[in-house]
Amino acid sequence: MNDRPISFRVGTDCADCPIRHKAVCAHCDADELVRLEQIKTYRTYSAGEVIVWAGDEMDFVASLVSGVATLTQTMEDGRRQMVGLLLASDFIGRPNRSSVSYDVTATTDVTLCCFRRKPFQEVITNTPHVSQRLLEMTLDELDAAREWMLILGRxxxxxxxxxxxxxxxxxxxxxxxxxxxxxxxxxxxxxxxxxxxxxxxxxxxxxxxxxxxxxxxxxxxxxxxxxxxxxxxxxxxxxxxxxxxxxxx
Amino acid sequence: MNDRPISFRVGTDCADCPIRHKAVCAHCDADELVRLEQIKTYRTYSAGEVIVWAGDEMDFVASLVSGVATLTQTMEDGRRQMVGLLLASDFIGRPNRSSVSYDVTATTDVTLCCFRRKPFQEVITNTPHVSQRLLEMTLDELDAAREWMLILGRxxxxxxxxxxxxxxxxxxxxxxxxxxxxxxxxxxxxxxxxxxxxxxxxxxxxxxxxxxxxxxxxxxxxxxxxxxxxxxxxxxxxxxxxxxxxxxx
DNA sequence: CGCCCTTTTGAACACTTTCAAATCCCGTGG
DNA sequence: CCACGGGATTTGAAAGTGTTCAAAAGGGCG
Structure with missing residues (x-):
């Protein structure tokens, strides 16, 4: 229902990660990275593939390591509006909410660094470096959404x-x-x-x-x-x- | 430049606050409220008044206690798009950023519970209950912005x-x-x-x-x-x- | 009671959409 | 290596929705 892993690449070291300093883990120290390493898994999707459908349950949250993905809303009659354009280092999913609100689609080949939901929520609770980084990123997304609203409306x-x-x-x-x-x-x-x-x-x-x-x-x-x-x-x-x-x- | 206080009502007890359980302070315990009490000030604005202009410096962040305020973006030629509709308990301002991105306007008489920026940033850093609540609220706003984008676009x-x-x-x-x-x-x-x-x-x-x-x-x-x-x-x-x-x- | 700002209504116009068809591009197979 | 197939893109013409400009009506406050 919620995952279509194409391939796995386990054991990749966070220190070598291309989004190490921009993603949700940006502010983490070595110890904190170890915690994240323990709950992470890589998944890849090919261009055009739907990562999750709106309404589905998602048992992970993720950082977008490479590629481009979109968040899209669809109306009854098929009208569609994109509401998120996700590039490298962007975060997918919402802590404390397992059901997804929008279709998430890979528009190019995509690699995700997935964190199992439950343990990630503990990380959020216990690791201010992560929750604060997530707050920063969410505020940036909100600013982007507001710029986008001006584009759409005017x-x-x-x-x-x-x-x-x-x-x-x-x-x-x-x-x-x-x-x-x-x-x-x-x-x-x-x-x-x-x-x-x-x-x-x-x-x-x-x-x-x-x-x-x-x-x-x-x-x-x-x-x-x-x-x-x-x-x-x-x-x-x-x-x-x-x-x-x-x-x- | 950045503040036009109409009146002050100091010393109001957080325990009696109408937005006590919905605002950024919602998860705080008694001790944490004491910290916030020390840095808060009430300000009121009358309907139609501009609270801050885009680009201005704002030396506080705030919770909207009562009334309705808007965030609006303006283009060169005067085209305007509202990008935020703030009701009771909503949060105004961005931690770690003193300059404001949008015009903030009171559309009805408004009361704000203002927190001095510097000490509030320390609260964010030291009080997970506050930063986590702020993250929740920001995620909710992002969802609202995305629903709004569908309205504007389609x-x-x-x-x-x-x-x-x-x-x-x-x-x-x-x-x-x-x-x-x-x-x-x-x-x-x-x-x-x-x-x-x-x-x-x-x-x-x-x-x-x-x-x-x-x-x-x-x-x-x-x-x-x-x-x-x-x-x-x-x-x-x-x-x-x-x-x-x-x-x- | 009268003034002024907000709201409503009207008519012509402009921009984007809709429906249709032609063209382009790329991967596949002969 | 080149023809073929099929999705993506471009282009055209007509239609529709929202805008623009203009003026009248409504409501609140001095």
């Missing part, structure tokens, strides 16, 4: 696309150079349909607006999935936000 | 209005009777304009849809602000959600 289709691309560009570039004159490139981890579910649009509108941004030279497409942003400020100018941060004043 | 104007009224009805009725045959009544704490900012609509559309729901007998208006819901299921049927919870099967 932006035009073109602004929505530009905003989405800017968010991806920022997350992919990390803290590195987003200045003018530097080409930013990244892979789109979502289909046009998934983008439409993120942005509250139809996939046709997404396609049209992508074409529009390409036509206007704001983005270049290499194949269908690789995006090149020749001028990040130009992209920001399309988002409707305070793009240039008052550089003109 | 619902029609009529469904948005119905969903909003259903949310208010549920919060006001508390755990009590929402069954059929029981009239639910509540006061609208928001103007049409504030509703439009909540729902990503124009105020004209809000007004039209309210009229439509009234015309169809889904709601009754007593004055402009008091709403009567003669049949809660009928309202739910307008939300687009799985209204009757499978009662028909």
């Amino acid at each position: 932006k035009t289709a073109r602004e929505k696309i530009a905003s989405f691309l800017a968010i991806l560009a920022r997350r992919n570039a990390g803290a590195s150079d987003l200045g003018p004159g530097i080409d930013i490139q990244f892979e789109l981890p979502l289909t046009r349909e998934a983008m439409s579910e993120y942005l509250g649009l139809t996939l046709e509108t997404v396609s049209r607006q992508m074409s529009g941004l390409k036509r206007d030279g704001v983005i270049l497409l290499e194949g269908k999935r690789r995006i090149v942003v020749p001028d990040f400020d130009a992209l920001l100018n399309e988002t409707g936000d305070d793009a240039d941060g008052g550089m003109l004043a | 619902k029609t104007a009529r469904e948005k209005i119905a969903s909003f009224l259903a949310i208010l009805a549920r919060r006001n009725a508390g755990a009590s009777d929402l069954g059929p045959g029981i009239d639910i009544q509540f006061e609208l704490p928001l103007t049409r304009e504030a509703m439009s900012e909540y729902l990503g609509l124009t105020l004209e559309t809000v007004s039209r849809q309210m009229s439509g729901l009234k015309r169809d007998g889904v709601i009754l208006l007593e004055g402009k602000r008091r709403i009567v819901v003669p049949d809660f299921d009928a309202l739910l049927n307008e939300t687009g959600d799985d209204a009757d919870g499978g009662m028909l099967a």
Whole structure:
């Protein structure tokens, strides 16, 4: 019902983990990592696979080690809205609640670091480093959700696309150079349909607006999935936000 | 810059507090309450007053004791989207971050229980009962934000209005009777304009849809602000959600 | 009683959706 | 190596929903 493990890789050392310093375990010391090591298991899912369905029981919580996953809500009549876009180091599941509220889907191949629910709840209770990190991450997600609400509620289709691309560009570039004159490139981890579910649009509108941004030279497409942003400020100018941060004043 | 106290009421006992068992202090024992008492101050704001502006520094965090407040984001050109609707017991501010991301506005007369930022951060660090309660509350807010995202991204104007009224009805009725045959009544704490900012609509559309729901007998208006819901299921049927919870099967 | 702000209503318009069909792209198999 | 198949994407045209601009009606408070 709730798990479709494709493969297991047990015994991987937390010290070598690519998300060691960003995930829920970020603040842990060596002793605390040992506790987590004892209750963790890796699972992998392939692109397109559903990790859990809304309403199902999930006997674990997890950190997303690699890949991209989504949280999606579905209405009676099939209308769908994505409500979470999970990248490396993001947390899946809610302590003290075993039933899941949203469909969780792997949109690329995904590796999860899963913690058995019961013992993880004890860790939360006894390890302030973990619960405090989880609070930080949840507050960040809440901020992201609120930025997303502005996009959904008030932006035009073109602004929505530009905003989405800017968010991806920022997350992919990390803290590195987003200045003018530097080409930013990244892979789109979502289909046009998934983008439409993120942005509250139809996939046709997404396609049209992508074409529009390409036509206007704001983005270049290499194949269908690789995006090149020749001028990040130009992209920001399309988002409707305070793009240039008052550089003109 | 950041505070416009209208009046103070010092020395009020936490034991008598109306939000004692729902706010961030809910899990605290007597000793822990003493610590909070030492750093708290009450402030009141009158309807319409801005509590803090986005970007301002806030030297306190707070629990909303009574009244209704909103979090709102504003774009360059004046488009506005509400991203938080704060009712009694909700928490305002973010630990470890003194600058505020959204305009916080009192939409009715409001009383806050404010905690000085610095000492509150110590409480967070040293008092698991507080940090764990704050985590719970933040997770609840995140869930609410995600439900809201579905409303903004995928619902029609009529469904948005119905969903909003259903949310208010549920919060006001508390755990009590929402069954059929029981009239639910509540006061609208928001103007049409504030509703439009909540729902990503124009105020004209809000007004039209309210009229439509009234015309169809889904709601009754007593004055402009008091709403009567003669049949809660009928309202739910307008939300687009799985209204009757499978009662028909 | 009158003023002002909120709310309602009307009509034309704009943007996104819907429905339909063509095109592209990639993996597969001949 | 190239043709084929099928999902993903793009493009077109018509239709619909919500917005915009405008004006009237309603309500509360001095």
